[in-house]
Amino acid sequence: YKQIGDYDKAIGMYELFIKEYGSDAKLKETKNGDKKKGIEPNQKDYDERVKYLKQAYGDLADAYVLFFDYRRAAGTYDKMSNISHFDAPYKRTAAQNAVFLYANIGDRAKVESTKQRFFSMTPPPTSAERSELEWMIAHADVKEWDERSPDRGDNSAKRQTAISSMESYHRKWRADAQASKYTVQAAYYVAKMYRAGKDNSNYARWCTTTRKDFDTYKGVAGNNEKGRNKALGSLQADMAAECHFREVDEEIKKKFDYDSGFHRYKGVI
Numbered sequence: 001y002k003q004i005g006d007y008d009k010a011i012g013m014y015e016l017f018i019k020e021y022g023s024d025a026k027l028k029e030t031k032n033g034d035k036k037k038g039i040e041p042n043q044k045d046y047d048e049r050v051k052y053l054k055q056a057y058g059d060l061a062d063a064y065v066l067f068f069d070y071r072r073a074a075g076t077y078d079k080m081s082n083i084s085h086f087d088a089p090y091k092r093t094a095a096q097n098a099v100f101l102y103a104n105i106g107d108r109a110k111v112e113s114t115k116q117r118f119f120s121m122t123p124p125p126t127s128a129e130r131s132e133l134e135w136m137i138a139h140a141d142v143k144e145w146d147e148r149s150p151d152r153g154d155n156s157a158k159r160q161t162a163i164s165s166m167e168s169y170h171r172k173w174r175a176d177a178q179a180s181k182y183t184v185q186a187a188y189y190v191a192k193m194y195r196a197g198k199d200n201s202n203y204a205r206w207c208t209t210t211r212k213d214f215d216t217y218k219g220v221a222g223n224n225e226k227g228r229n230k231a232l233g234s235l236q237a238d239m240a241a242e243c244h245f246r247e248v249d250e251e252i253k254k255k256f257d258y259d260s261g262f263h264r265y266k267g268v269i
Contacts, residue, residue: 002059007067014060022053027085050085057083061097074101078114092121092129099133103140111137131179134169135186141165142189151196159193166190170209180217181236187213188239204250207243214240 001010020026027049033041057080064073080086080094095118102110118133119125125133141162149155170186173179191206214236221231231237253259 002063002066007063011060011063011067014056014063017056018053018060022049022056024085027053054080054086054090057094070101070105071107074098074105074107074110077101078110081114081117088121088123092118092125095121096133096136100136103137104143106140126178127176128178131173131176131182134172135179135182138165138169138186145193147192147196151198156197159197163190163193166193174213177216177220180213180220181234184210184213184217184236184239188243191243204247207247210243211240 001007001013027046029037029039030042030049031046033039057076061073061076061080064070064076074097077094077098081091081098083091086094095114098114099111099118102114115133115137119130141158142165145158145162146155151159166186166189170183170190173186174183187206187210191203191210194200194203194206214231217236218229218231221229221234224230
């Protein structure tokens with residue numbers, strides 16, 4: 001059904017499979033046995049059921065995404081992150097996906113609850129994992145702003161919200177070098193949005209911050225298999241380079257351009 005594009009029926013079959021084959025009661029019975037029913041524990045069958053249940057949940061979430069039902073996809077990932085039969089790495093990935101989808105549909109309450117579950121998982125998330133998750137949440141506000149639209153009304157309000165989210169993220173994570181790949185982006189987007197609002201002083205300040213954060217990122221990024229720093233040629237490098245270029249461009253305009261009052265060459269060539 002999924003392969004022929006009939007997602008409604010595919011979703012129905014996945015849900016039926018999960019309900020009947022992968023119910024919590026059935027999994028516990030298979031793993032621990034049931035003396036009253038004369039059922040012996042069967043670890044092999046349990047492991048197989050968990051494997052196929054994980055696959056079914058993953059395919060169900062994918063089907064919801066393909067069907068553009070992002071809320072139900074988020075709910076599926078949310079449920080996956082809370083199933084005790086699944087291993088920790090699988091639940092962590094599911095929680096991250098749930099947070100990402102909830103953030104993009106603007107469900108703040110679900111974002112917070114799923115984020116807290118992720119933070120409470122064992123083993124505790126590293127600072128790199130925590131910073132990545134919080135970046136996904138903060139970046140959702142940037143996506144709401146349309147840089148091609150006039151800076152007024154609702155779009156201006158969205159820009160201010162995005163600035164606040166990016167500045168808050170930057171304040172929280174700027175001292176953690178492991179989060180520098182995201183603080184570079186946060187600083188860049190703040191600079192970009194101030195520039196859109198014609199706030200040149202704040203724009204210049206955040207562009208300088210972008211370059212400084214990139215230097216930090218370059219210091220922790222490490223080298224690739226060719227011995228070249230991974231930060232070079234990255235998205236973050238583009239952002240820092242753009243800021244540097246704009247600084248140089250502004251200086252040229254200010255000190256040399258005709259439009260700034262500098263005379264053109266006159267006389268015989």
